[in-house]
Amino acid sequence: MWLTETDLEAIWLTLRLATVTTLILFVVGTPVAWWLARTRSRWKGPIGAVVALPLVLPPSVLGFYLLVAMGPNGPVGQLTQTLGIGLLPFTFWGLVVASVFYSFPFMVQPVQNAFEGIGDRPLEAAATLRASPLDRFFSVALPLALPGFVTAGILTFAHTVGEFGVVLMIGGNIPGVTRVASVQIYDYVEALEYGNAHRLSAVMLVFSFLVLLALYVWNPGAKKR
Amino acid sequence: MQPIRPVLIAASLLASGSLSAAEVQIAVAGNFTAPMKAIIASFEQDSGHTVKASYGSTGKLYAQIKNGAPFEALLAADQERPQLLEEQGLGVPGSRYTYSIGALVLWSTDANKVEDGAALLKSGDFNKLSIANPKLAPYGDASIETLDSLGLKADVEPKLVMGENIAQAYQFVDTGNADIGFVALSQVMEGGKLIKGSGWIVPGEMHAPISQDALILNRGKDNPAVTELFVYLKGEKAEAIIHDFGYETE
Numbered sequence: 481m482w483l484t485e486t487d488l489e490a491i492w493l494t495l496r497l498a499t500v501t502t503l504i505l506f507v508v509g510t511p512v513a514w515w516l517a518r519t520r521s522r523w524k525g526p527i528g529a530v531v532a533l534p535l536v537l538p539p540s541v542l543g544f545y546l547l548v549a550m551g552p553n554g555p556v557g558q559l560t561q562t563l564g565i566g567l568l569p570f571t572f573w574g575l576v577v578a579s580v581f582y583s584f585p586f587m588v589q590p591v592q593n594a595f596e597g598i599g600d601r602p603l604e605a606a607a608t609l610r611a612s613p614l615d616r617f618f619s620v621a622l623p624l625a626l627p628g629f630v631t632a633g634i635l636t637f638a639h640t641v642g643e644f645g646v647v648l649m650i651g652g653n654i655p656g657v658t659r660v661a662s663v664q665i666y667d668y669v670e671a672l673e674y675g676n677a678h679r680l681s682a683v684m685l686v687f688s689f690l691v692l693l694a695l696y697v698w699n700p701g702a703k704k705r
Numbered sequence: 706m707q708p709i710r711p712v713l714i715a716a717s718l719l720a721s722g723s724l725s726a727a728e729v730q731i732a733v734a735g736n737f738t739a740p741m742k743a744i745i746a747s748f749e750q751d752s753g754h755t756v757k758a759s760y761g762s763t764g765k766l767y768a769q770i771k772n773g774a775p776f777e778a779l780l781a782a783d784q785e786r787p788q789l790l791e792e793q794g795l796g797v798p799g800s801r802y803t804y805s806i807g808a809l810v811l812w813s814t815d816a817n818k819v820e821d822g823a824a825l826l827k828s829g830d831f832n833k834l835s836i837a838n839p840k841l842a843p844y845g846d847a848s849i850e851t852l853d854s855l856g857l858k859a860d861v862e863p864k865l866v867m868g869e870n871i872a873q874a875y876q877f878v879d880t881g882n883a884d885i886g887f888v889a890l891s892q893v894m895e896g897g898k899l900i901k902g903s904g905w906i907v908p909g910e911m912h913a914p915i916s917q918d919a920l921i922l923n924r925g926k927d928n929p930a931v932t933e934l935f936v937y938l939k940g941e942k943a944e945a946i947i948h949d950f951g952y953e954t955e
Contacts, residue, residue, distance in 0.1 A: 667841065
């Protein structure tokens with residue numbers, strides 16, 4: 481095997497982080513996307529802008545704020561300490577929290593677009609058939625928005641795999657806990673171990689291409705609907 | 706005729722300007738940022754030259770220089786990288802010298818936390834110990850060597866968190882996420898005393914000296930201002946600044 485043991489550990493950690501983040505965002509992001517798609521509130525604009533912030537903010541800004549907020553004197557840090565969880569930086573769950581923020585728009589926006597694409601009519605039709613709001617959501621909206629969920633899931637997963645700046649700032653580079661593949665590559669480059677950097681980078685390149693290929697192959701099929 | 710005059714004036718200004726004042730573009734290791742800024746300000750005032758400095762980790766600067774970055778000199782955080790550049794023919798032979806020797810300090814933002822550093826490390830009375838990545842940063846290397854000398858490396862290992870450079874090792878402690886950390890004395894010292902918190906300066910015999918070398922690169926070969934800067938760096942004024950920030954010189 482030409483990847484080292486620590487490389488495999490970093491890849492495994494990266495995949496775990498991306499999977500957990502994507503699953504959490506399905507649960508957290510869907511209600512937000514639904515609200516943004518259906519609401520006529522004047523808060524739609526501001527909330528939509530907040531959701532899109534991580535697209536624009538440099539990871540260094542997000543990482544810096546998270547490091548301070550999750551520290552012992554920050555609001556999040558005080559909350560986690562009161563709850564007996566301890567401090568989040570340098571832990572796997574700290575990375576999960578950071579990734580959830582960082583990848584939030586990648587989940588919400590495609591799902592929101594899919595919900596908006598359904599329009600009012602199918603939902604109104606279901607309502608005339610006496611479907612409850614919950615029933616309308618689960619039996620009508622969710623299945624119709626499925627392509628949007630697939631896109632959102634793939635994008636969120638891939639974006640978390642590609643995360644670097646935020647992890648670098650709050651991770652502490654602990655093997656098996658916070659040293660993800662992108663950080664491992666950075667270490668190799670910095671330490672002049674270009675051979676190792678090349679091998680792991682190639683794996684990331686091929687992986688990213690395959691993920692995006694899956695996304696683009698899936699998408700035309702969704703549009704034919 | 707009208708439009709020609711301003712052009713001529715501008716041209717003559719530019720020409721006369723380039724005779725006396727030149728520009729120097731240098732790469733500087735992150736740990737030396739604060740003293741270098743002070744030295745540059747002083748050098749610019751005394752010489753009339755302009756210095757453009759890029760600060761970063763030595764590994765990154767090395768990679769950039771190897772790939773054609775327009776730096777005329779490198780002030781590294783170690784001896785290895787400047788030596789490699791010199792051997793590869795990317796530097797001016799014989800220009801390499803040790804411009805500073807760093808000191809390591811075990812530091813906490815809590816004014817009462819660190820008294821006897823060795824005893825504190827032994828007691829385990831801290832949540833995390835922040836260090837610079839020993840693979841990348843000489844200060845990280847020295848931190849591990851210190852733990853080795855104390856015979857505590859295995860005990861402390863589960864509590865280690867690593868910054869990619871010494872600035873980040875400092876950041877982890879400064880934000881309170883790690884109780885203590887090994888940082889560069891230059892980061893927590895100004896005018897000969899600690900800026901805040903408490904610290905234990907690691908005795909020099911506990912780790913190999915953190916010697917930092919500077920090298921004139923090929924691009925700076927024909928720029929007399931670069932040579933002037935190096936002479937200035939070895940001079941009294943610069944040396945005083947370097948000492949002020951907690952570094953030794955040879």
